[in-house]
Each structure stands twice: as structure tokens, then as C-alpha cells.
Amino acid sequence: MRGNQPLHIPVRTIMTPGPVEVDPRVRQAMSHSILGQFDPAFTSIMNETMQLLREVLQTKNEWAFPIDGTSRAGIEAMLCSVIEEGDKVLIPCFGRFGYLLKEITERCGAEVTIIEKEWGQVFEPEEIIRALKKEQPKILAMVHGDTSTGRMQPLQEIGKACRELDILFIVDAVATVGGTDVKTDEWFIDGLITGTQKCLSVPSGMAPLTYNERVENILKERKSIEQGLITERSEVNVKRRIKSNYFDLSQLQDYWSPARLNHHTEATAMLYGLNEGLKLILEEGLEQRFERHRVNEQALVAGIKAMGLTLFGDEASKMPTVTCISIPAGVNGEQVRRMLLDEFGIEIASSFGPLAGKIWRIGTMGYSCQKRNVLLTLGALEAVLIASGVSVHRGEAVQAALSYYSEALKEERAVL
Template sequence: MTITKQLHTPPRTIMTPGPVEADPRVLRALGTPILGQFDPAFTHIMNETMEMLRELFQTKNKWAFPVDGTSRAGIEAVLASVVEPGDKVFVPIFGRFGYLLTEIAERYGADVHNIECEWGEVFDPETVIHEIKKVNPKIVAMVHGETSTGRMQRLKEIGAACRNQDVLFIVDAVATIGGTDVKVDEWNIDALIAGTQKCLSVPSGMAPITYNDRIEKIIMERKKVEKGIATKADAQTVRLRPNIISNYFDLSQLQDYWSERRLNHHTEATSMLYALREGLRVILEEGLEERFARHRLHEKALVAGIKAMGLSLFGDEHSKVPTVTCVLIPPGIDGETVRSTLLKQFGIEIASSFGPMHGKIWRIGTMGYSCRKDNVLFTLAGLEAVLIRNGASVNAGAALQAALEVYEEEVALSSL
């Protein structure tokens, strides 16, 4: 008989674009005793979570709740519930996750139109707006922060253009929500998808979403057709399309579950909801503006250290996302050897990249609970040591001094 040892995970400093280190308060919440999913104490927790999500998303939307599953589950739930076969969906692509939006929309029968820009850049909003007028889509689906390239797209002007042309604007903000400003209502975002495993500092397993009455109207019209109770006008509006393919990702059923009716759809992931509630509580306790400022500070220190070391950043710095820093791998250096040594010798994990950037850049995340001074300094020190060990030419000692200078300047400014 084989005796299985007790679970033991090695200590890690996780500086990837996700998952990140979970806040200890969140981990403690995961150990909270289980309640039944219709226990009044638990439904109260559900309501609290919805209210805190509205604050995080900066929205007055009625619907703000998590879909059980990773971030991709939230993306699929929104698109599956809104996309009808033959719908025109416009997806501007500036990294890996634009391709994901495209694939999911196509799986639900959409006629997808794409434009692309070089990885490391973003679109001029006017370019996107011009294409919206040209294509006249039902939906524009777009990524806010691309972890594959470390870039962040301006959305405010695009959202305004979508609203003016009665186009639905759906945004993947998985990499940015909780780490930088995302204004759902002000930017005219109709549906937004987030994730727990990045700036929320909660383990992967839930995808918080929000959507407005424009999205809900489509969902409810579709539900009428499926139940055979649509009026002639309803039927013409939705073209008598087939049923929503997915049961699990059907927002009409999910919102019934999260409404006062509490119609059973699935068994809620009780412990994960505890974790999400605590993660949201911690964020709001810190304050959104203070949290965003913290992410900017540690990003600034990391970037200063990387440059002082003699390394170069990848991509247009004007469109850099504050939560991910992409570093060009020096010539003659094996990026995977550096990553492996950094993990083995220091317990620090940074990420490689995808597609055309694979083997060319490292991606270092400063997200949520991982976004701390000690983590930034430790990562810079470890990276410098491993690069020297692998024969790279770096400015020894300069990285930490540059980062410390940033932190000391911050202390001086805060004391004024």
C-alpha cells in the first residue's frame, strides 16, 4: 500500500502576470465553514459580493456577479449569451487574447472581423472607431490589458463611439481590474469580464462580470424565443435563432440564480465566494485610488531597476500596462535557462511569452498582493545574479540602487 504524503508546496515569490500570490487574508477566508447555498447567511454573502463588485467596476449596473470558472468562463458566458449565429463581431487584436475573443465568438456562430497591430503596440482609438463605422457590427469585443505584450488599450473614446452607434461594447479587463482604473459606466462598457487570479489576489476559479440593461435586454429576448413565448416583434428582433448552446454559461439562468428568486442553476463554489468576498473587502478597504497608486509605484521601481541593470523594455512605453513589465532577453542569453535558475535557486517565478514573442521577452507581473516592495527588490536582485551567472553583461548593483531611489523619493514626497 502506497502512503501519500501530506501536501507540501515549496515557497515561491510569484511575479508572473497571473496567477499571483493570494492575500493571506483571502487564504484564511477559504477555511471558513461551509454554508448551504440557500442559507440566508450565504445569500447575504452573495448580495455583499455583488455590491462590492459594483464598487470595484465603478458601475451602477444591476448585474455584477462571478461566474464559477476561470476568467475564460466569464468571457464565454458573456459571448455565448449575446452572440447570435451570423452576428457581426469586431475584435481588434493587439496580442494573444484578442485571438481568444475571436475564437469564442466564432464558436457561437459569429461573423468576426479583425484588425491587428504589431505586438507591443496598441490602436489609436480613431482607427478602431473608423473600422466600427465601416463594419457596422453588433458587438465590439476588446481586451483592455494584454498580458502577452504588456500593453493597455485606451477605451473611453471607443466606448463612446459604440454607444453613439448602438453597438455593444464588451471588454476583457482580466489583467487590469483592481490594478488600474477601469470605469465601466463612464467608458460606456456594456459588459466587462474580470478574473480573480490577477490583481484581485484571489486563487483562480471565478470570473467576476458585470453587464447593463442593453445586454440584459438581448438575454431576455432570447429567453422568450427559447421558451416559445416571444411576440412577433421579439421573434423578428432575435431572428428566431436556435437556443443558447451552453447551459452552464447561460446568463439568463445565472442571473436568476443571483437574483432575489434564487432559482437553482448550479451549486455555488462556496469557499471561492468567501475568498472573492474577502479579496474585494481588502481592495475597498485599501481604496481604489490608493491601490492604483501602489501598483504604479512598484511598477516604476521595477522599471527603473530593469533599465539601470542595462536591460531594455519591450513595446511602446506610452501604452504600457501598469501591472506587467515586458523585458527583452539579452542577445546570447537563453531565456528559459534564466527563468529555470531563478525559480530553482531563488524561488522566484517570472513568465515567458506567447506567439511571436516566445523566447524574446520575459514578462514580470506586479499585481495585487505580489505587488510589494520586498518582491520587487528580491526579483531585481535574483535576476541580476542569474544573468551574471549566465554570462550576461549587466551593471552590477545598479538595479537595486535605482529601485531604492524610487522608493526613497516616494517617502520624501509623502512626507511633504
């Protein structure tokens, strides 16, 4: 029995596709005193966080704020606030999280059409554009980077087509914002959702999102219907109500507006953490941050290949924040993961659905995306595979990564 012993948390090096290690400055920020949610000092932090989000999400949208809850909370808030019963929604699926969008949109009462790609591949933009013209949906909802397969879908041409066809474009960018380029306005994204626990390097618990006036117009219309229900409860109007209270963006928008209409008690310490995490991103610089993620990913890939392991999926569409490795034949992937955790304190991930037991997934995200972590992970993985009887090219993985870092540094100095 533990009795009254203090909580003990083991030290870990987290190299999963989320959650990731939290920047020490974020942890320090979250330890500050709690303020009341209407204290001017706190509402000032709210306003500042909205501006920081606009910069990180590369948007001029008026509305950019976090939902209290995990990334899925933000996805549900966006979808349930925009989708009315009977709306046609098209969802391209190339991994687990496209099917999550399908489940949520169906729960909203949408008429959902999905198009599918084999896991490990992504769509050519023209494939999706053809489906848009054929189905003529109200909304295209899709994932930017699906961590279950480690693939990233190009969006710019798709967003442009959506705008030309007057289709709302809703994007799950949970695993990409802060780790690779995501241009909300330039890619014609109407509503975008991300999460704190991945490339933002903040604990799980908030889902920042942004939306433009095209989405806001829908919120205004549905809100007016909601208010009109007091005197006019027609069947059509009842169906058009936003079903959720907590995830109603029109009410949340009122809370984040200067009116500060009470909706819920804000997650004070989480907002401190998000505020600091966004400042860290902007201090580093977006381009510099994306380059850091790219360099560490490429060093990891060089080491994996030098070890004699095989990457999973089409490399042309690989996410720069997630590396998927095919588990060698005859190897128990879970035993390898457990030994990495028990002996080295390093956590990597397995996968889901058709890829369960077939691949490992290594994340290089946010604060976890460090040269030290990459080298430690490569050395530890090699050691565990050798102990498990797997034939690998001994001693080559870390050397290949070091060689890549050396060449990258030379290129950086040449540019400077």
C-alpha cells in the first residue's frame, strides 16, 4: 500500500507522435498563481494568446482561440458547430484519423461520403477535386498529417478548389502545426484545428482552432435560429440547432470576445502553458523551427536506414514529424518497445488497425525533436534489436546520423 508517499513519475524520453516532452519554460509558466477567468490580468493573457495563435497559424482570422479539452474536443467543436443534419460532407481517408472525422460527422447527422487510400499513401489533389465536383458537398473535412501512417496530404490545390466551388474546407492539423508549414489563409482553409500535445510542446488539454468569416456566418445563422426557437419551434429549426452546449463555437466566441459572456470556467494553467509555448515558437522563428524538425527527422531516417531497417510508406508523402518503420519479420514489436522503455526510458509507438504489430512510429516533435534524443533513440533501438536476435548493421546508425548532422551544419554555415 502506498500510504501517503509522494507521487513518483519516472523520467522518460518521449519519442512518440504525441504526447511529447514539454518545454521547461512551459512547465514553469503553468506553475504560476491561478487568476480568476474575468480578472483583467487573465483576459489580457487571453487576448495575447489569440494574437500569438494568429501568427503561428499564419492567419488574419478574427477568431483564433483554444477549446478546453484534447485535440478531439477541438475537432468536435468545429464540426458540430458547422454541420447541420442532412449536410453532405466529403472525407478523404488515408489513415485512422480520417475515419475519426467520419464518426464525428455522422454523429452530427451529416450525410457522409468517404474516399479511401491505402494506408501509407496519400491522394493526388486531382483525385479529391474530382470527388468534390461529383459529390458537391457542403464541407470537405480532412486530415493534414495522419500520425497513424506517418503521411502528410498536400492541401494548397485542394483548398483553392474548395473556395472556387464554394465548399467549406475544414482541416485537422493536430500533428503538423508548429512542426511543418501550415498556411491557413494561403491554402484557403476555412476552419483549422490543432492540439497542444504534439509540435506545440504543451501538455495535452487544449485544442487551438481558427475559422474565418465563412464559418462565422454559419454560426451566426444557427445562433439566430437557436434564439428564435423560444417562439418558433418548427421541426426544421429544431434540426438546425447546434446539438452541443460545451462545443458550441457561437457561445465560445462570445466568451473570447470583448463581451466575455460566461460559458465555462477557463483552464487557467493550461492557457498559461499555451501562451508560453506559442511565444517559444515565435522566438525560434517559424522557418527555423520547421528546419529543425526537418534536420532531426532526416538524421533519424539516415540512422534507421544505415541500421538496415526499412521505412514504411511512400517517402514522397512522409510527415517530417513522424517516422514509420516496418517491423522486421519474426520480431515482436511490443517486446522491443517494452525493452526500450524498461532499459533506456525511451518510448516509441506502435500503430492501429491494419498496421497494428507491423510498424513502429517514432515522433520528432516540438521539444522532443532534439539531436540528443535522436542519437539516444538510434543507439538504444540498435541495442534492443541486437538483444532480440535481430541482424542489424552494428554501429552504423548513430554514425550515419552524426554524419548527416555534420553535413547539415556545413550547409547552414555556407548559407550564413
